[in-house]
Every structure is written in C-alpha cells, then in structure tokens.
Amino acid sequence: MKHGYVPRQVQTKPTMAKKKKYYTVWEGNTPGVYDSWDACKAQIQGYPNAKYKSFKSKEAAEAAYRESFADHIAQGSPSAPKKKAAPSGDWRKEVVWESISVDAACSGNPGVMEYQGVHTADGTQIFHKKFSLGTNNIGEFLAIVHALALFKQQGKDTPIYTDSKIAMGWVRKKKANTKLVHNRKTELLHTLIARAEAWLRSNTYPNKILKWDTENWGEIPADFGRK
Numbered sequence: 180m181k182h183g184y185v186p187r188q189v190q191t192k193p194t195m196a197k198k199k200k201y202y203t204v205w206e207g208n209t210p211g212v213y214d215s216w217d218a219c220k221a222q223i224q225g226y227p228n229a230k231y232k233s234f235k236s237k238e239a240a241e242a243a244y245r246e247s248f249a250d251h252i253a254q255g256s257p258s259a260p261k262k263k264a265a266p267s268g269d270w271r272k273e274v275v276w277e278s279i280s281v282d283a284a285c286s287g288n289p290g291v292m293e294y295q296g297v298h299t300a301d302g303t304q305i306f307h308k309k310f311s312l313g314t315n316n317i318g319e320f321l322a323i324v325h326a327l328a329l330f331k332q333q334g335k336d337t338p339i340y341t342d343s344k345i346a347m348g349w350v351r352k353k354k355a356n357t358k359l360v361h362n363r364k365t366e367l368l369h370t371l372i373a374r375a376e377a378w379l380r381s382n383t384y385p386n387k388i389l390k391w392d393t394e395n396w397g398e399i400p401a402d403f404g405r406k
Contacts, residue, residue, distance in 0.1 A: 198235065199214070200216070200233045200234065200235065201213070201214055201233070201234050201235075201236065201237045201239070201240035202214075202215075202216065202218070202219035202231055202232070202233050202234070202240065203231060203232055203233075203234060203240045203241075203243045203244045204219060204222045204223060204229070204230070204231045205230040205231065205244070205247070205248040206226070206228065206229055206230040206231075206248070207222035207223045207226045207229045207230070207231060208221070208222045208223070208226050209222050210222070210244075211244065212237065212240045212241050212244050214237065216233075216404075219231060219233075220404045223404065224297075224302045224400070224402075224404060226302070226400075228396055228397030228398075229397060229398070230248040232248070270392075270395055270396055273392075273396075274299070274396065275299070275338050275340075275389065276299050276300040277299075277300065277337070277338075278298075278299045278337055278338040278339065278340055278389070279296050279297065279298060279299060279305060279326050279330075279337055279338075279339050279340070280296070280297055280298075280299045280339075280340040280341075280391065280399050280400040280401040281294065281295065281296045281297075281319070281322035281323055281325075281326055281339060281340070281341050281401050282294065282295065282319070282322065282341070282342065282399050282401035282402050282403065283295075283315050283316075283317075283318025283319045283321075283322055283343075284315070284318070284403035285313060285314055285315040285318060288314055288315065289312050289313055289314050289359055289365075290312065290313075291309070291310070291311060291312070291313075292309070292310050292312070292313030292314060292315065292317065292318045293307065293308060293309040293310070293318065293403070294307070294308055294318035294319065294321055294322035294325070295307040295308075295322070295401055295403075296322060296325065296326050296329075296401060297400050297401045298400075299340060299400050302400050305326075305329075306325060306326075306329065308321070308325070310367070310368050311364060312359075312364045312365050312368070313359065313365070313368050314357065314359055316343070316345050316346060316349075316355075316357065317355060317357055317359060317368065317372065319341060319343035319345065319346035320343075320345075320346040320349045320350065320355050320372075320375065321371060321372070321375055322341070322346075322401075323339060323341055323346055323347070323350050323388060324350065324375040324378060324379065325375075326339045326386075327339065327350075327378075327379075327382075327384050327386055327388075328378055328382075330384070330386055331382060331384055335386075336385040336386055337386060338386060338387045338388075338389055339386055339387070339388050339389065340389050340390075340391045340399060340400075340401075341388065341389075341390065341391060341399070342390070342391040342393050342398075342399045342402075344390065347388055347390065350379065350388060353376055353379040353380050354376055355372050355375070355376060357372070
C-alpha cells in the first residue's frame, strides 16, 4: 500500500428541506386557507387591498381565518402596515378601474428582472417581459413605455397606473437615468431602453399616467406579490 497524502473527507451539512407554509386570505378573490404561494397569489392578484398572511402550519392558518386580519398583524412588526387614517369616502370610487396597471420585480439589484401590465379591474395580464439582468426602476420605466406604445398602436387613450415616482420622472424627462453596466448580458436591455427613449421623443400620447396610491389602496394590481 502506498503511503502519501490522503485528502480529508469533507463532511457536508445535510440539506434542510424548505418548510411548507400555509396562507390565509381574509380578503381576496376567494377568501380561505391555501397550501401554496401560487394558490394564494391567484386569490390576491388583481384584488385591491387584499389581506393575507403566511403561517407555519395548516392548523394555525385555519385558526387565523376564523379570526380577523387585524388580530394577526402586530403593529410595529416589520411586516405590519403603518397605522393610518382611513381614506375619506369609499376609496374604490377614486380608482379609474378601466385602466392598465404596470409593475416590475427584480431578484437582486441588479438581478433577474421582469415587468408586466394587467387590467386594473380584474388582473388579466396584457403583457409580460423577463430579462436575465436588470433593475426594478428600468422595469418600471419600460413597462410604462410598453403600455404607451401599445395603446398608441391601438388608438386608445386608456389611463396607466404605476406605483413608481422614479419611472414617472424618467418618462416625463424622456430619459432613463440608469447606471446599469453595459455588457453582453445587458446589451438587449440597453437596446430596449434606447428604443423607449427614442419613442418618447418622437411620439405624443393622450394617456394619463397615474400614481397608484399604495398607502391607501394596497398593492397595485400588477404587483408580483414578492414582498
């Protein structure tokens, strides 16, 4: 038997299985208890000011459903909504429901980015784009211009909701003030940004770009539900 260096066996920690969560939906398309995020998302997407929360067990989720949403959101906790005065009158009357809502989501900054546009009233998806590397602000900007160009082509003056003041400013200035590095991975995205800026400089549009009042109305209908 030859003597020499014998590599020490590396002991790896056992992979921990991801714990299952259950979701209680107090206010949504169909309130109830759901055993996956996808099932829960289907109930809250497109539903203004939906109320929901995750739990570690089905028993806890079912018990919470028999109680109120307020009983399970502790004021001061990181996930708790800030206490605020209720909007005057019926806030639903303030929303222009015959409109499109746009939003973006990004896993990292920069990271995998996607944006979408949905019908504000029922959450029906109108368009969706995904990129391997981008930022949330770029996604918000491109989503607005995508909607504007689409409605220009269709001859519609449909209003557009966004929850991004930054993107609204970029559209107003016709310039995306991004510092995203320009390389092989982002080449397509930078091309689209340049096209969007050029479109804004050469086109006019009747569509109103409206700010979604997240504080009083809840998440915008186009939200990806990853908060």
